[in-house]
Amino acid sequence: MHSVVDFEAIADLKVDGRSRAHGMTMRPAEVDPEAWHSLADTALEANGFLSPGHFLSLTLNTRQARLSRMLVSRGPLGINGLLPLTHAWHVLRLPVPALVLAQPYLPLGTPLLGTSDPVRAAGNLIDAANETGAALIGLGAMTQDGLVAQAFTAALSERGLKPFIRNAHERAGLSAEGDAETYLRGGMGSKKLKELRRLRHRLEDMGPVEFRVARSSAAVQAAIARFLALEASGWKGRRGTAFANDANDAAYISGASRALASRSQIEICELLVNDAVIASGLVLRSGRSAFFFKTAYDETFERYSPGVQLTVDLTRHLFDDPAIDRADSVAIADHPMIDHVWRERIAVCDFFIPTRKGPAVNLCIAAFDARYRARALAKSLITTTRTRRKPN
Template identity: 45%
Template sequence: MVDIAQQAAIKPASARHAVAAPALVPLKSIESGQWRALAQRAVEPNGYYLPGWALAVSATARGRTDASALAAFDGSSKRLIGLMPVTSLRRAWKIPLPALVSAHPYGTLCSPLIDRDATVEAAASLLRQAREAGAHALVLNDVALDGAAMNALKQVLDRDGLKPRVLSSYIRASLDATQDSETLLRDALGTKKLKELRRQRHRLEEHGPVVFDVARKPEEITPALETFLQLEASGWKGKRGTALLQHAGDATFIRRAIPALAETAQCEIITLRAGTTPVAAGIVLRHQDRAFFFKLGIDERFARYSPGVQLTLDLTRHLCADPAISSADSTASADHPMINPIWRERFAIGDVLIPLRRHDPVVALIHGALVGLNVAHEAARRVIRLLRK
């Protein structure tokens, strides 16, 4: 069976000329100026679909290259008003059924970019193009279930008599950065826990003055990124073979993406040092008024001092003190043991199946295949957890 892109390519000539632009286009063909302008107007921020990040992922990241896109344009001005990076269901999960899946951006958020000034028009155009590409369904992974982008899609689906189906969901930690940081931390952790963390920090100071550093400028970002990569590879991710440095494509992607975002002030690398020794580092993306805590690496020789928690406390203070940031997405898994006790706000993230045609039996096949896939994945995760114990 051919995949979605091939199906679109072999339509009769009359069908191909019935639309003004191809239903699917290479992600790299989207004009960068238009993309950046859309990101500024997006109804919901998503740091992982910024052009500097998403194009680096699609160019080199392991298993994520050569993504396609559904792109919506305003009918009169030809202004880009919607963007949804996608791949075929066959390519994503080896399921040979006619569906498109949100292209995974090496982050845990795939909410599409939708123009706040044309939400319904953009959402309708994205769904229409998916149909024209031959898809019977869209599968959106890791979307904010109550976010503005999903609400725009729901509005169009409701108008067309269609209902999305939530395949799986979980509650994720976030930060309300409009609060006073010290009050927030005291309410979240309590005085006893904060006292213990202060004691650990004093012990860490025996190795040298403890300094929290934020790299923003392009010339600062490159050395800070290498520090982060070394820390990540030195810890448990390195032992499991999942550190960015351990895969050439992933290392190339991150070394392209971070400087690109630094050029537009949409990335920071935070580092905690004891004297001259970096003990923890993290990558933070910024889009509109929201921050995204991408990854954290620590020097496990200092584990007794909770360096990851210490870094997160400083990041919390840093974000709460920044008037440009009102919230932060932890981009963490459910019940994350480190971030959940500190960032106490919550929102729902899920995988959603969007049917594109009414009373379509193919959608039921797609739904059944995805449910079976989720069951298999969960069984595999249980086995892995047991083996690790």
């Protein structure tokens, strides 16, 4: 039987005998939308995946996110911290008193903290989780050395605690400073760029080639429909992992795109030949950051590297956008394509936050470590099996 976490509990943080600020739990749909938008737009670290437009669509359309509850920190000026969590049993089938941010389509687990007294806000969230009965908070793919991690580490230190770091790695990022062409040459090299230009000329032999960005609500809705069809036509569709393979997933991304477009928080970039889309990418925007979320391409054009062509065009587009300073690829470590285009590296990790001292914390960490070992073994067995099946 799995351990019980009381999500209905409410924790008031007392400071010097007075209730200056507090943390609480509530359903995501109960959070004041304008306060949520305001925090997301000005957060200490941007996370477009925790904006209300994106996350509420997840809660409406995916079972795991539907079970989420929001930890909320309030300060003198209103909401200054938000963290959606789900019991580890519901998401990972781990029977331990832990809450996790590990939902489908959340490739960044950095909580939203306000810029005013983020350490206190982090502490409010920790104490609110503790009051639900949780001994540990697990944040998947959180920025490891950012300001939010520093705030939680400081809040833990005040409580005589330390975070646990697991699965630390780096993924590609972009710093959109300077000149795009100089940046691309520095990462890809002149030879590779020359080859891409040659392939571009071959595409132009077939008809007009255009890089197009959908921003308005109407344009985004039309572009997301094209994206769904393009993705389903490729290997993701055959594997069953395309959005269109699952009605709930398709409803989620369509709803999220609609909500995000209403606040100019999404762009859909497309590469077209003869007005037919051969590559498409979903880019979320939050604050001065962009997140290169999903891509799809027409496999009949694979010899022309449509995904790389799209990424290079997107890179130029981001450099030209004065509202964007940086971008996160949200890709796996050592990605074979974007690691050669975007030169910066973003350190991410699974960041575990104990809410108190005691054996329950050790039990939770031991369960997560066992899960990491089991996944590593399964991955090794799959790799070995595939290698043995390859013809000599």
